Amino acid sequence: MPTDKQRTLLDGALRLFARDGYARASIDALAAEAGVSSRTIYNHYGDKAGLFRAVILDSSDHVAERQIALADALLGRVVDLEADLVEFGVRWATPEPDFAPHFRLVRHIEADLDNIDPATVAAWHERGPLRVRHALAAHLGRLSDAGLLAIEDPLLAAVHLVHLTATSVAAVPDADREAVVRAGVKVFLRAYGA
Template sequence: MTSENEAPTAPRRGLAEKRQAITRAARTVFGRDGYSRASIDAIAAEAGVSTRTIYNHFTGKELLFRTVVQESAGQVRDAQLDVIDRELAKVTDLEADLVALSLAWVATLTTFADHFALVRQINAEAAHLPKDLLDAWQATGPRPAMAELANRFGRLADRGLLDAPDPARAAQHFVLLIGSEVTQRSYWGAHPLAPSETEEIITAGVHVFLRAYAARPTP
């Protein structure tokens, strides 16, 4: 038993580690089984903890699922924001830089395979999940990343490199062109495409995007 003035650093660290083990296990189980079929017992077994330990951290399966979805989406968002900042910080060759951006953006499908397994299950069960949960997922992950991409496209338009009066729509078109075929053909990363195939799809997508959005020289 600790004294009143003794900082309980070890217990706090232990609680944090236990919580991380639970959320990691939950992401694995939800990604494998979906929300409806996943059980607290299965998550406890995956985490190597008791079900009581899970209930000490989370009031039930729904809160655990919400937490996992938002934390996982936040990790992918941060990675995508880093990609945008790295690849569009200093654009010198627009097409080459957009291809580099696209390759790094699409690579998150495999880098965060557990997250996109979760996304596959969310899409499959969307009709049976609360809309506010789906909105919270979008607000935490995809929307901020897309907003920043739109912001950067707006800057490129201001520099005269893109003709994008609606940068948000341009960003949506860009992601569809460089990502949708890879996503669909790989089943959201479940069966990754060969790198050469991915690069071919992305290069073609960037080319089409620039046919629509590259600024034209004024006569």
């Protein structure tokens, strides 16, 4: 658990990295954004790369925990499979305001891979997207074991569910979100229905 000073630094660095990306963020700008000295960054994280790694892993943990909790709440107690998948998809696809800096940072990572340590990218992928995918796959696997779905590869099914319900909704107006998610769930159930 980060100390108060580390939390302040991580939060400030997340804001700056999300706004400017890794390559354009300087130690001095990071220190100013967090309200600390550049020496504090070096003392706690060694360098900009160390701070960036700490920021993306901390942010990924926060987002992953919330996404996994959503999957646990909605897919851990399925009553009406289609309705519960639609509710899951709508809630998953509804932007969480406090996730915005994280997802801006992710877009910067994807655009700036040449400047970021591959081990940091791999650690982020493992602690964030893959962790969530495995949790979602576990729920889908249990639904398959219960005879509600017919899934051979739960990890692949998790990718399909997210792409059909959440990824496809990113640019859709809020008023149309549920209809698009409902259509995605119907396609998912055609592919994986028992």
